[in-house]
Amino acid sequence: MAVPENPAHLAEPAAPGPRAATPMLPELAEPGEARCVSIIVPCRNECAYIDALCDAALAQRLPEGWQLELLVADGQSDDGTRARLDARAAQEPRLRVLDNPQRIVSTGLNACLAQARGAVIVRMDVHTRFAPDYVAQCLAALARSGADNVGGPWVARGQGAWGRAIAAAFQCRWVVGGARSRDRAYEGEVDTVYLGCWPRAVFARVGGFDETLVRNQDDEHNLRLRRQGGRIWQSARIHSWYVPRDALGALFRQQFQYGYWRPFVLRKHGQPGSVRQIVPMMFVAALAVSTVVLPFFYAPLAGLLLAYAAYLGGASLAAARGAVQDTAAPRGARWGLLWRLPAVIAAYHLGYGLGSWRGMIDILWQRQTGPAMQDLTR
Structure with missing residues (x-):
């Protein structure tokens, strides 16, 4: 399919088993079109x-009459990834490996779209684990809702103390x-x-996906939709189940990049994906203004820091309580999270907010985006 030009701890993968007990869903394929998921x-x-x-994708249990193909766009890997993919593709006809010389997510997705043969497109992520009926439930949700894009809740399961x-x-x-998107019970x-x-x-x-965006290309596509x-x-x-970063520095760098590319979406559409995405930016601005007036007035900065410290305490308690309840971990595990959570929450907010201002400044000053903002971090 040619894509229209657009400028711009974990569940183990299940072994192949019986077909999923979902409807055949013929309405998702055009007359005469093969019922294939890409x-x-x-x-x-x-x-x-x-x-x-690859194991999780190829083991998906599909409704009767459906088949799948797996397209992986490799961004010029130099750690052996391409060799592993090529070896598997030689043994597995459902797997096709494509080149992604630009090395970023949006160009990789578009490379896959251009070669996809399926009536339905499903995106997967290397750092996510998938239930064996993931694709079948996506097909069922498309048929049930009549929506243009469907997905499940974004659920994170970390590894290691910082990852948790x-x-x-x-x-x-x-x-x-x-x-x-983080509410596991929400349907709508x-x-x-x-x-x-x-x-x-x-x-x-x-x-397709905006190839000028290194991050936030999925949010921008949904906004455009x-x-x-x-x-x-x-x-x-x-x-x-998504596997997040497992170190504070890696989290900060990730959020800084996410924040950096947010103003580019705002510039393109004249609005953010949602209001909550600009709150970290406003918080960083308030910190900066309060610091500037510090030689004259201590109260603004002190008040802001005290309020944020109180917030960090309350949010950390809520996050630790929720994590223990969700994983059925012993109640004592909450204290292992509590002392790390204030730093983690601050890294989320400050990384995203500072990155957003860096992106805004680069846009206003018409500066070239540096390599640090173009290379994907992990």
Whole structure:
């Protein structure tokens, strides 16, 4: 399919088993079109994780009459990832490996879209684990909702002490602003959704992913879809588990990049994906203004810092309590999270807010985006 030009701890993968007990869903394929699902995955230097992703994707249990293909766009990996993919592709006809010389997610996704043969497109991520009926539930949600894009809740399960704290903050509504994408029980319309599953025709109508964006290309695509009258649906029956960063510095760098690319979406559409995405930017601005007036007035900065410290304490307690309840961990595990969570939450907010201002300054001054903002971090 040619894509219209657009400028711009974990569940183990299940072995193949019986077909999923979902409807055949013939309405998702055009008359005479094969009922095929194209799973698309961009990657770069993922040698340690790519086999698990391929295993999970190829073991998906589909409704009767459906088949799948897996397209992986490799961004010139130099750690052995490409060799692993090529070796698997030689033995597995459902796997195709594509080149992504630009090395970023949006170009990798578009490379896959251009070669995809499926009536339905499903995006997967190398650092996410998927239930064996993930694709089947996506198909069912498309048929049930009539939406243009469907997905499941964005659920994080961290590895290591810092990874678990990062996942706990990621899942807490007092940290992420009540985003419905983190609500595991929510079923209904949303402004954006994790990863995504689309009827193929959506890309012919809306276009592919914006190749000028290193980050936030999925949010921008969903915003563009909504502005053209499309609907996005989240289903609590679609299960996957995202593995977040496992170190404070890596989290800060990731959030700085996410924040950096947010103003570019704002410039393109004249609005953010949602209001909550600009709150960290406003917080950093308030800190900066309060610091500037410090020689004259101590109260603004002191008041802001005291208020944020109180917030960090309350949010940390809420995140730790939620994490213990969600994982059925012993109550004593809460204290292992608590002392890390204030730093984790601050890294989320300050990283995103500072990155947003850096992106805004580069736009206003018409500066070239530096390599640090173009290289994907992990």
